[in-house]
Amino acid sequence: MGALALPWTTWGIVALATAGVIVRPFAWPEWVWAASGAALLVLLGLLPAADALAGVRRGTDVYLFLAGMMLLAELARQAGLFDWLAARAAALARGSATRLFTLVFIVGTAVTVFLSNDATAVVLTPAVAAVARAACAKQPLPYVFICAFVANAASFVLPISNPANLVIYGAHMPPLLQWLPRYALPSLASILATYAVLRWTQRDALRQDLSSDIQVPSLLTGGKAAAAGIGITAAVLLASSAFGIEFELPTLLAGLATAALVLLRSDVRAATVLRNIAWGVLPLVAGLFVLVEALERTGVTRRLADLLQALVQRSATDAAWVVGIALAIGCNLVNNLPAGLVAARVAELADVPDRVRAAVLIGVDLGPNLSVTGSLATILWLTALRREGLSVGAWAFLKLGALVTPPALLLALAAALAFG
Numbered sequence: 001m002g003a004l005a006l007p008w009t010t011w012g013i014v015a016l017a018t019a020g021v022i023v024r025p026f027a028w029p030e031w032v033w034a035a036s037g038a039a040l041l042v043l044l045g046l047l048p049a050a051d052a053l054a055g056v057r058r059g060t061d062v063y064l065f066l067a068g069m070m071l072l073a074e075l076a077r078q079a080g081l082f083d084w085l086a087a088r089a090a091a092l093a094r095g096s097a098t099r100l101f102t103l104v105f106i107v108g109t110a111v112t113v114f115l116s117n118d119a120t121a122v123v124l125t126p127a128v129a130a131v132a133r134a135a136c137a138k139q140p141l142p143y144v145f146i147c148a149f150v151a152n153a154a155s156f157v158l159p160i161s162n163p164a165n166l167v168i169y170g171a172h173m174p175p176l177l178q179w180l181p182r183y184a185l186p187s188l189a190s191i192l193a194t195y196a197v198l199r200w201t202q203r204d205a206l207r208q209d210l211s212s213d214i215q216v217p218s219l220l221t222g223g224k225a226a227a228a229g230i231g232i233t234a235a236v237l238l239a240s241s242a243f244g245i246e247f248e249l250p251t252l253l254a255g256l257a258t259a260a261l262v263l264l265r266s267d268v269r270a271a272t273v274l275r276n277i278a279w280g281v282l283p284l285v286a287g288l289f290v291l292v293e294a295l296e297r298t299g300v301t302r303r304l305a306d307l308l309q310a311l312v313q314r315s316a317t318d319a320a321w322v323v324g325i326a327l328a329i330g331c332n333l334v335n336n337l338p339a340g341l342v343a344a345r346v347a348e349l350a351d352v353p354d355r356v357r358a359a360v361l362i363g364v365d366l367g368p369n370l371s372v373t374g375s376l377a378t379i380l381w382l383t384a385l386r387r388e389g390l391s392v393g394a395w396a397f398l399k400l401g402a403l404v405t406p407p408a409l410l411l412a413l414a415a416a417l418a419f420g
Helices: 002-023 030-043 049-058 060-078 081-093 097-115 117-134 141-153 163-172 176-201 221-242 248-264 270-276 281-297 300-314 316-334 336-350 354-370 376-387 394-419
Strands: none
Touching: 002 030, 002 281, 002 336, 030 049, 030 281, 049 281, 060 081, 060 097, 060 117, 060 163, 060 221, 060 248, 060 270, 060 281, 081 097, 081 117, 081 221, 097 117, 097 141, 097 176, 097 221, 117 141, 117 376, 141 176, 141 354, 141 376, 141 394, 163 336, 163 354, 176 221, 176 354, 176 394, 221 248, 248 270, 281 300, 281 336, 300 316, 300 336, 316 336, 316 354, 316 394, 336 354, 354 376, 354 394
């Protein structure tokens, strides 16, 4: 019985820590629960300290990427770039609620593709909410819903569009010229399906009249410098990916270079930028890596890998459908970061073919659109929404997500399997 107690104890701690990340009891930050769970595993002797450190080190690439992207996004926000983009979209809408919806969706897609889904959730949401107020929108939710859904729907256009992509592929990230043929059509299907269903569900609210008298703020030198830095960063990262060069360190270096440029050419203060970056994401991810390391020691990932391997041997296509849909659902139960970490390790152990790994990534990236607990980006979106005095209940989001997610998921998986 004692031998069986250890796995159950480990599983219980991992489950409680994951639940804490999702529910945030006592309003404590997500990272507190992940880090506490990891520390408790070590203190109880369930995970050797050396293995815990090995788990932390596994996330090095993700930390570098996140730090660089968060720095770029916060610089752009402080310099007014997102406010300017959203206001320009509102001005171009010329009082049309549906035209504004389309323009915000385009902006949200671009931000997600080149700055990651977390940037869309954290920094674009307040800008869109502010523009909806400026346009006198009686129902602003259709516009801020875009920020939540497109953050996941467009998050596999490029390797840099979602930190989960780094988790799924790790050191085996495909070069850009392999990534684009594999994910271009699934991404297009995901984005268009999400747009079509989201717009259809919001059709009544989009009949509202908007003010066409929108004051577009001037894009000052700092904002232009931030835009230039983001453009150069995107070019560097795409080039790195095209030549098979790891882009995590270049992302951080590009963020630092852009910071120097913006700080020198504007009144943006370094202390303000650093203070407003959500640094808690880094210990959150580190804690989750340790939790997954502990799960692996109990043999869970090995057993799942054996099951997946057996399924692949019968039919790789059937395995891809099963894995993609199961992960899409599972991410909403345990959040896509821990689900993605476990899925990545299982796929590595099972040595799955490319089409199955593509289904894993699509399930982890797109599936979280079903509920507010699905992804870190959606949790961050909810936080940003509350700061703007807006609220969306878990049940209301689930009802909308149940309509938006299945068509996008099924079409993306079908495209990946048909042309992958």
